[in-house]
Amino acid sequence: MRLWFGLAAGVSILLGPGCGPERSTATPDADPNPAVVTEFDQPQPTREGEHTFAYGPQTIYVYADPSLDREVERLLLLFEDLRAESVPITAKTRIPIGWTTLSFALDGERLVVEEPDYDNEPESRTRPDISVSLATLARQRAVLEQVGIPGQAIEFDQHVLTIRGVLERDEVMLVRVESPGGRLTGWRLTPAEGIEEADEIESLPVYAILAARPELLDAMLLPPGYLVLYAGKQLTTIVNEANEIVWDWTVDGELPRDGDAALGGGFVTDESEGRERPRPLLEPLE
Structure with a gap:
């Protein structure tokens, strides 16, 4: 079960009861009625470290280290929910999640997911490789799951x-x-x-x-x-x-990791059909 709250009211992610990011950027100049596809389109890597996701007339591009493919898949589950809620995404959209904030660079119909440039002025600069955000979220999730709290x-x-x-x-x-x-x-x-x-x-x-x-x-x-x-x-x-x-x-002993490798395996393919899909990045624990 995926639990994301407040998707239509503003792009924000809650980690549990009473928990949420302090800021969320709205997108008032975006198309209020983007095309919505209700079925999950299983994304496929177009090249190593690159993944795409159809979002109405636009395509979201995600770039991360190949070892984080499973974490990218979790992120795309969030985009699926946003798409189902008809939440518009533009270059002004910000998604606070856990500890980081994801943003988007618009290039025609390409929406490239970006993170703060943690190596160079992260408060004012962003970069298209979101590996640091995803790897840190994976380790944070392992701690929360081990303790059993949101x-x-x-x-x-x-x-x-x-x-x-x-x-x-x-x-x-x-x-x-x-x-x-x-x-x-x-x-x-x-x-x-x-x-x-x-x-x-x-x-x-x-x-x-x-x-x-x-x-x-x-x-x-x-x-x-x-x-x-x-x-x-x-x-x-x-x-x-x-x-x-x-x-x-x-x-x-060591904190457990889910997935096939330290930070998860790749996307579902014909060979892995039937494997349980991952939970979102930071789903509240029950």
């Missing part, structure tokens, strides 16, 4: 309160509280051993943490009240709001 969205340009120099520490701790508002996620990043009186507090955008320690984003859709510990690149412990350890790497 996530709470953040935005790539929101901020995390940190201790200066903590990103260079091997063992760190992330704690999420209710966001005080503004551009804060509610996450606090400190050394695992705690804060000392001489420590200086600073605020870093999520994309800066992505650049320095991408593994830290894996846990950042956990809701307020959760605490996580890292040793280097390894997420080692997840503690819930009741101060209970709900996942321990030394006991439970």
Whole structure:
């Protein structure tokens, strides 16, 4: 069962009850009645890393690393739902999902999906390869599924309160509280051993943490009240709001991945007919 909420009211994605992105861009100048196809057209890669999806008179193009084909398929399920709801997509459309925001570059009848350019001014520049967005979403989904809870969205340009120099520490701790508002996620990043009186507090955008320690984003859709510990690149412990350890790497082992490979296999083909289709990128858990 696919659960996407608020598709016709505005392009927004909810990760669970009471959870949703803070902003959504409408498209008032678009055709209010685009052609709608109710049956799912199984997309096929046109070349390695390129996938297409018919969206009314336009064609959506998605570019990502071939290892992420299964994640692209999840994204196309979202486009299927948007198409069924007659939601117009133009170059002004923005889709916040999980931690990232997808946008579209219009070239005639081609709509190319883009992500913020996380290597070069992501607040003002975008790029057509969305591999970073999809790979991070896959790892975040694995954390949420392991804990068995819906996530709470953040935005790539929101901020995390940190201790200066903590990103260079091997063992760190992330704690999420209710966001005080503004551009804060509610996450606090400190050394695992705690804060000392001489420590200086600073605020870093999520994309800066992505650049320095991408593994830290894996846990950042956990809701307020959760605490996580890292040793280097390894997420080692997840503690819930009741101060209970709900996942321990030394006991439970690596987080599971669904699909045929680490981030999923390819599209359904004649040889794989009958295989269960994937759930959307961040379907609320029951």
